[in-house]
Amino acid sequence: MTPVLRTTQGVTLIGGGAVTADDAAVALARAPVVMAADGGAAKALALGLTPRAVAGDMDSLPDAARTAIPPDRLHRIAEQDSTDFEKCLTRVAAPFVIGIGFAGDRTDHLLAALNVLVRVRVPPCLLLAGADVILAAPPRLALDLAPGTRLSLFPMGRVTGASRGLRWPLDGLALDSAGRVGTSNEAAGPVVLELTGPCLVILPRAHLDAALAGLGLGGGGLGRGGLSAP
Structure with missing residues (x-):
C-alpha cells in the first residue's frame, strides 16, 4: 500500500x-x-x-x-x-x-x-x-530486564518456543489463546525469548526503552528498567 x-x-x-x-x-x-x-x-x-x-x-x-x-x-x-x-x-x-x-x-x-x-x-x-506496553514478539527477542520485572506472554494462536531468564521457563510448553497462556511471569534477569507463532509480550510501561532496544530500535539510552520522567 x-x-x-x-x-x-x-x-x-x-x-x-x-x-x-x-x-x-x-x-x-x-x-x-x-x-x-x-x-x-x-x-x-x-x-x-x-x-x-x-x-x-x-x-x-x-x-x-x-x-x-x-x-x-x-x-x-x-x-x-x-x-x-x-x-x-x-x-x-x-x-x-x-x-x-x-x-x-x-x-x-x-x-x-x-x-x-x-x-x-x-x-x-x-x-x-x-500501565503496560504491548508488542508482538518477533522470532527472537532479547530484553534487558531487572529481576522481578513482570513479563506476560499472551498467545494469539498456537505458540511454542524456548526462553532464558524467565522465572517459569517456556521450554517444552505450547501456549494457545484457548488453552495455556503465559501471563504474570517474571524476569530473573535479562530475558531471551525464541518463539514460533503469534504472541504478545506485555511489560510494565516503564520498560518501553528495553522493548525498543530488544527490537533493535535503539531507545535503550535510559538504561535498564525505567523511563525518565517526561
Missing part, C-alpha cells in the same frame, strides 16, 4: 480512545512525528499537536478537527474491512510506531488493535495501554 507518511523518525500514532498528556510525552520523547487515526486527530489537537497525517474512514473526525488540519494531511480510506488503526499502520513508512489512545473504555477496540499488532509487523508497533 502507498504510504501517506514517510519519515526516518519514530511515529507517535494517536487513536480516538483515552489519551493523557503523560502518554503523549512518553511517546513523543521517542517517536516525535505525529500521526492520527481518524478521530484521534481531535485528541492530538487537544494536546496541542497537529498531525503530519490523518488516515481512516473519517467517520469519527469532528468538523472542528477537519477544519484545523491542512487538507493535504487528511487521507480518507473508505474500505470497511480494516480498523482505522490498521489503515494507518499499513500506510506509514517509519522505523517504528508507538500507539497511544487505542486502549480505553471499548474492549472490542483494544482486542482489534491487538489482532493488528500480530498481523502487521512492518513497521514494528508498540502500544501504550494503561
Whole structure:
C-alpha cells in the first residue's frame, strides 16, 4: 500500500480512545512525528499537536478537527474491512510506531488493535495501554530486564518456543489463546525469548526503552528498567 507518511523518525500514532498528556510525552520523547487515526486527530489537537497525517474512514473526525488540519494531511480510506488503526499502520513508512489512545473504555477496540499488532509487523508497533506496553514478539527477542520485572506472554494462536531468564521457563510448553497462556511471569534477569507463532509480550510501561532496544530500535539510552520522567 502507498504510504501517506514517510519519515526516518519514530511515529507517535494517536487513536480516538483515552489519551493523557503523560502518554503523549512518553511517546513523543521517542517517536516525535505525529500521526492520527481518524478521530484521534481531535485528541492530538487537544494536546496541542497537529498531525503530519490523518488516515481512516473519517467517520469519527469532528468538523472542528477537519477544519484545523491542512487538507493535504487528511487521507480518507473508505474500505470497511480494516480498523482505522490498521489503515494507518499499513500506510506509514517509519522505523517504528508507538500507539497511544487505542486502549480505553471499548474492549472490542483494544482486542482489534491487538489482532493488528500480530498481523502487521512492518513497521514494528508498540502500544501504550494503561500501565503496560504491548508488542508482538518477533522470532527472537532479547530484553534487558531487572529481576522481578513482570513479563506476560499472551498467545494469539498456537505458540511454542524456548526462553532464558524467565522465572517459569517456556521450554517444552505450547501456549494457545484457548488453552495455556503465559501471563504474570517474571524476569530473573535479562530475558531471551525464541518463539514460533503469534504472541504478545506485555511489560510494565516503564520498560518501553528495553522493548525498543530488544527490537533493535535503539531507545535503550535510559538504561535498564525505567523511563525518565517526561
